[in-house]
Amino acid sequence: MDAIILQILNGLDKGSAYALIALGLTLIFGTLGVVNFAHGALFMIGAFCAVTLSRLLSLSHEVAIPGQTDFLGNPATRDVPYVFDIFGETVGASIIDWAVPLSILFAIPIMILVGVVMERGLIKHFYKRPHADQILVTFGLAIVLQEIIKYYYGANPIPTPAPAAFTGSFDFGAVIGFDPNTIIYPYWRLVYFAFAAVIIGAVFAFLQFTTFGMVVRAGMADRETVGLLGINIDKRFTIMFGLAAAVAGLAGVMYTPINSPNYHMGMDFLVLSFVVVVVGGMGSLPGAVLAGFLLGILESFASMREVIDIIPGINQVIIYLVAIVILLTRPRGLMGRKGVMED
Amino acid sequence: MSKGNLTRRGVLKTGAVAGAGLALPTYLSAASHEGFTNAPTGSTVTLGFNVPQSGPYADEGADELRAYELAVEHLNGEGDGGMLNTFSSKALQGNGILGKKVEYVTGDTQTKSDAARASAKSMIEKDGAVMITGGSSSGVAVAVQALCQEAGVIFMAGLTHSNDTTGKDKRANGFRHFFNSYMSGAALAPVLAANYGTDRKAYHLTADYNWGYTTEEAIRSSTEAMGWETIAAVKTPLTQTDFSSYIAPVLQSGADTLVLNHYGGNMVNSLTNAVQFGLRDKQVNGKDFQIIVPLYSRLMAKGAGANVKGIFGSTNWHWSLQDEGSKAFVQSFGTKYGFPPSQAAHTCYVQALLYADAVERAGSFAPCAVVEALEGFEFDGMGNGKTLYRADDHQCFKDVLVVKGKENPSSEFDLLEIVEVTPVEQVTYAPDHPQFAGGALGSCNNGA
Numbered sequence: 004m005d006a007i008i009l010q011i012l013n014g015l016d017k018g019s020a021y022a023l024i025a026l027g028l029t030l031i032f033g034t035l036g037v038v039n040f041a042h043g044a045l046f047m048i049g050a051f052c053a054v055t056l057s058r059l060l061s062l063s064h065e066v067a068i069p070g071q072t073d074f075l076g077n078p079a080t081r082d083v084p085y086v087f088d089i090f091g092e093t094v095g096a097s098i099i100d101w102a103v104p105l106s107i108l109f110a111i112p113i114m115i116l117v118g119v120v121m122e123r124g125l126i127k128h129f130y131k132r133p134h135a136d137q138i139l140v141t142f143g144l145a146i147v148l149q150e151i152i153k154y155y156y157g158a159n160p161i162p163t164p165a166p167a168a169f170t171g172s173f174d175f176g177a178v179i180g181f182d183p184n185t186i187i188y189p190y191w192r193l194v195y196f197a198f199a200a201v202i203i204g205a206v207f208a209f210l211q212f213t214t215f216g217m218v219v220r221a222g223m224a225d226r227e228t229v230g231l232l233g234i235n236i237d238k239r240f241t242i243m244f245g246l247a248a249a250v251a252g253l254a255g256v257m258y259t260p261i262n263s264p265n266y267h268m269g270m271d272f273l274v275l276s277f278v279v280v281v282v283g284g285m286g287s288l289p290g291a292v293l294a295g296f297l298l299g300i301l302e303s304f305a306s307m308r309e310v311i312d313i314i315p316g317i318n319q320v321i322i323y324l325v326a327i328v329i330l331l332t333r334p335r336g337l338m339g340r341k342g343v344m345e346d
Numbered sequence: 347m348s349k350g351n352l353t354r355r356g357v358l359k360t361g362a363v364a365g366a367g368l369a370l371p372t373y374l375s376a377a378s379h380e381g382f383t384n385a386p387t388g389s390t391v392t393l394g395f396n397v398p399q400s401g402p403y404a405d406e407g408a409d410e411l412r413a414y415e416l417a418v419e420h421l422n423g424e425g426d427g428g429m430l431n432t433f434s435s436k437a438l439q440g441n442g443i444l445g446k447k448v449e450y451v452t453g454d455t456q457t458k459s460d461a462a463r464a465s466a467k468s469m470i471e472k473d474g475a476v477m478i479t480g481g482s483s484s485g486v487a488v489a490v491q492a493l494c495q496e497a498g499v500i501f502m503a504g505l506t507h508s509n510d511t512t513g514k515d516k517r518a519n520g521f522r523h524f525f526n527s528y529m530s531g532a533a534l535a536p537v538l539a540a541n542y543g544t545d546r547k548a549y550h551l552t553a554d555y556n557w558g559y560t561t562e563e564a565i566r567s568s569t570e571a572m573g574w575e576t577i578a579a580v581k582t583p584l585t586q587t588d589f590s591s592y593i594a595p596v597l598q599s600g601a602d603t604l605v606l607n608h609y610g611g612n613m614v615n616s617l618t619n620a621v622q623f624g625l626r627d628k629q630v631n632g633k634d635f636q637i638i639v640p641l642y643s644r645l646m647a648k649g650a651g652a653n654v655k656g657i658f659g660s661t662n663w664h665w666s667l668q669d670e671g672s673k674a675f676v677q678s679f680g681t682k683y684g685f686p687p688s689q690a691a692h693t694c695y696v697q698a699l700l701y702a703d704a705v706e707r708a709g710s711f712a713p714c715a716v717v718e719a720l721e722g723f724e725f726d727g728m729g730n731g732k733t734l735y736r737a738d739d740h741q742c743f744k745d746v747l748v749v750k751g752k753e754n755p756s757s758e759f760d761l762l763e764i765v766e767v768t769p770v771e772q773v774t775y776a777p778d779h780p781q782f783a784g785g786a787l788g789s790c791n792n793g794a
Contacts, residue, residue, distance in 0.1 A: 005598065006595065006598060009594045009598070010594070012594075013591045013594050014591075016590070017588055017591075071756075073757070074666075074680055074686050074757075074759065075677060075681065079756075153404065157404070158400075158401070158402055158405045159645055159646070159649045160611055160614045160615070160649035162648075162651025170622075171624045171627060172623050172624035172627075184630070185597065187594070187597065187624060188623075189590075189622040192590070260622075261622070262587055262588060262618060262619070263615065263618055263649050263651070265402070265611060265649075267402065271585070271587050302591070303590075303591040306591035306592055307591070308578060308580050308595060311581075318583065319583050
């Protein structure tokens with residue numbers, strides 16, 4: 004029982020990332036009809052927003068260390084961050100420590116800008132082209148973006164830790180009556196799950212309870228009719244692209260303490276996120292979220308040693324097997340709408 | 347009297363064929379001088395540096411390339427000479443190799459076997475490389491080594507740690523300076539016993555490919571021999587990025603030690619995840635929970651950040667060594683590039699010099715002559731103490747470093763501290779050791 008609870012918990016944070024990326028993918032597909040293979044790259048760029056802010060906050064000047072030499076025998080120096088000079092060492096250290104949460108504020112405008120530039124500069128030219136063309140151009144864009152990141156940040160993972168207050172793990176098992184240490188869960192992963200829930204809730208509330216959201220939903224259902232009413236739906240869809248980019252970017256920002264970001268992290272999530280979108284149902288926002296968590300938890304269960312011992316390699320294919328079963332029994336996915344991608 | 351079929355043309359043809367046949371042995375006997383693949387004919391000789399310039403190990407590849415460029419400078423008599431000044435062999439004079447200026451071409455392995463073979467093939471066939479060297483993966487090393495054997499050029503492996511490179515997949519034209527999984531186990535086990543005791547229950551997470559298997563086998567074998575029990579060994583996909591579902595069950599298993607047979611991004615992520623789960627803060631079986639990383643790399647340790655603090659592992663070389671060879675190399679590399687070299691850079695630099703030295707001593711670029719010069723070659727002054735290139739398997743035998751993540755690093759390069767320099771005798775094994783079983787060197791191939 005404790006193993007089952009543990010794997011459900013493990014699946015939640017992975018499912019959170021899948022759900023957030025798939026939510027953005029579905030928003031873009033539902034509004035603009037574009038299959039955006041560059042969406043994983045937006046997740047990666049978000050993560051590098053956190054890396055960038057962390058580096059900006061750590062910008063330093065050198066101070067000589069009397070009596071010590073460096074590896075070449077030259078007088079040794081140590082780096083003193085400018086924030087120490089401005090705010091003092093204690094406050095300065097806290098600011099650097101909280102770089103990842105602070106990156107949320109830093110990443111939102113950047114990601115919206117990246118999304119809008121991407122949509123206006125490239126993707127809008129492919130609206131009326133076949134999906135194959137869209138996939139090719141957005142996949143190419145994803146590779147270009149990751150190579151740019153690699154050029155500036157290198158190929159190695161870059162550690163971007165969570166604030167010290169969130170290091171360590173919560174002994175969940177002890178709270179619900181199991182032996183200590185049987186069900187432990189890192190604090191930051193709990194934060195990530197809660198953050199994902201808030202973002203998902205906010206996106207749904209935005210679409211459900213605002214006039215803007217209502218127009219977008221109407222546009223998703225019948226773009227032509229909304230246009231005939233004199234509403235500039237293209238402009239709203241561009242904003243939605245920016246919003247989807249921001250959602251992916253924030254998912255990336257908060258993911259950095261879980262796994263040190265590298266230039267390839269977007270690709271690692273991209274294919275699985277597309278499976279999530281298809282399983283959830285193309286164009287269905289609730290479907291994307293449901294499938295994200297479902298597949299995240301299933302993947303977690305399939306990684307259990309007891310399961311791998313019975314079916315070797317199941318951890319590598321479980322998501323695809325489930326996708327096949329669901330698509331055979333429910334061709335439109337879990338919550339797919341009729342007519343979407345069926346023309 | 348039968349009518350003969352002799353004609354003037356027939357006689358000429360027969361004579362030409364017979365002449366060629368008679369001349370053939372002469373040509374083959376001259377092979378040791380000119381009859382080999384890409385024999386240098388002008389005033390230059392071309393070496394092929396096959397390193398990961400893209401893909402996940404691109405940073406390690408960049409450091410390897412820096413080291414090769416430095417080696418070429420030193421071979422051609424430029425710069426401060428680096429380890430040429432400390433190398434026990436004095437055959438190299440700083441005038442290239444056999445008087446020919448050293449030039450080089452580079453290839454991108456992408457850390458993919460097929461891409462690495464294609465780039466090596468291109469450097470051999472199009473650029474005329476007489477030797478191929480480099481790489482940051484055992485899969486790549488084994489693939490390129492086999493290609494070089496077929497093509498008749500020498501392969502001086504870069505960073506490759508799997509037992510198989512000089513075990514079941516060894517080749518006569520291939521040589522490895524880097525240490526291997528067995529040596530990591532043999533060096534680490536006594537240090538682990540001294541620090542953590544002989545009554546431990548270990549849980550292995552192993553990267554699901556060749557290097558992972560040999561490393562797990564080596565560490566299990568060494569630790570079980572000193573009394574540890576292996577509770578479980580779980581294979582993890584090479585493409586895995588989040589290891590939480592593999593790490594979470596570790597505490598439930600009753601294990602008090604986690605061995606991460608991972609390298610590169612896998613190591614960074616699995617170690618980060620393990621620390622996040624608070625494993626190092628736990629007590630199991632009345633002991634502090636411990637994590638071990640058998641193969642350390644400074645570049646990877648940087649990726650894992652503070653998570654490496656206090657964690658034991660092994661490494662081939664470290665820039666903080668204070669022998670004359672290491673100091674000369676660090677000085678030379680650090681002056682040119684502004685930071686200390688990695689172990690990948692070190693092994694590649696040394697391999698380039700060892701090849702050049704072997705050619706000088708052999709008096710020929712012919713692969714078989716170079717093989718003969720390297721086999722059983724003993725040397726010193728290259729940063730690892732006295733070293734032997736064993737003839738039986740073309741593996742270098744030298745001291746191995748046991749290191750630990752530094753608690754209070756003074757700079758971004760100062761991440762590992764040397765705990766012990768394990769003497770070569772402790773990591774030496776018989777050529778027919780079970781972990782290296784199968785395969786044969788075969789005969790050297792001059793190609794052409």
